Amino acid sequence: MDTAPSPTTGDLVFKEAAESDVDALVALIEAAYRGDAHGGWTTEADLLHGQRTDPQGVLDVIKAPGSLLIGVEREGEVVACFQLEHRGDAAYFGMFAVRPDLQGAGLGKVIIAEAERVARGTWDAREMQMTVISVRDDLIAWYERRGYRRTGRMTPFPYGDERFGIPQRDDLQFELLVKALDVTP
Template sequence: METAAAVTFRDATEADVDALVALVESAYRGDSSREGWTTEADILQGQRTDPQGVLEVIGAADSRVLAVERGGRVVACCHIEHRGTHAYFGLFAVSPALQGAGLGKVVLAEAERAARADWGATEMHMTVIDARADLIAWYERRGYRRTGRMTPFPYGDERFGIPQRDDLRFELLIKELG
């Protein structure tokens, strides 16, 4: 199994859009996602993101998309956005072949560090589909707490996927960055 060693972080650019979309799709949708543990293939089909959505967050004010490279290839990514006293974390993906080797922990820690250093953020916020107990438990082991604050899944908007069940919603998770 490969480890998280020898990765570099950089801000993503427009030239990275196709690679980032492919990475996110491979981590969450379809058969390739089943190679890792972050798959949503059983609860959502269709797309997870699209080039327009990725381009928008790359170009947004108070926003950074971190591209994580190893050997000249993008193997992970995440998006952080400055929202006052907190930062929002999303668009998190690790190549399925590298999941379980610690790379996700490294990426999350770098996102938290950058949010503190760049924006003085005191908290990191994220939303996770509440049916993803394994993923929520992973974030809890990294200091995130469940808030019980739910927002509805955008049923009918296929930009976010095609739900395979009717009980999906997002829960807000928060971590104090201290």
């Protein structure tokens, strides 16, 4: 997938990630999720310390069957990314990161809309699913404004597995959010 700019994506280019993109994607994801708590509004630095991902984790996503990791570039520089994973009639949306200094300017809305379009077009997905740490009220509210709804279905946070970070609270869990996708874009 290599999508050139369109009227809805402006000067953004969406490209399927390759092995050569791993280091740039890890740096972006770490900055967005674990960076300075004041650098971007989506950081989890107050909830989790340590890494969010590593080169092997990103490479595994790139190589996994039924998975797409899309890098979003502006003027040749990676400014965002997201993962889609095919799950029957649904697509799972994850690893969504926007460079912290670009957050809050509408870029995320454009990117999530493109992710939904890709999920419909690639797999005829009828639903988008994601998990969000349930105490991330501002982030969940942002997704709700984009049509996602809370399901109340929780899965435990993997305490003790530092590949996912070092929790700073003992009440972390993931909530499933879903959105029905219009099959006629």
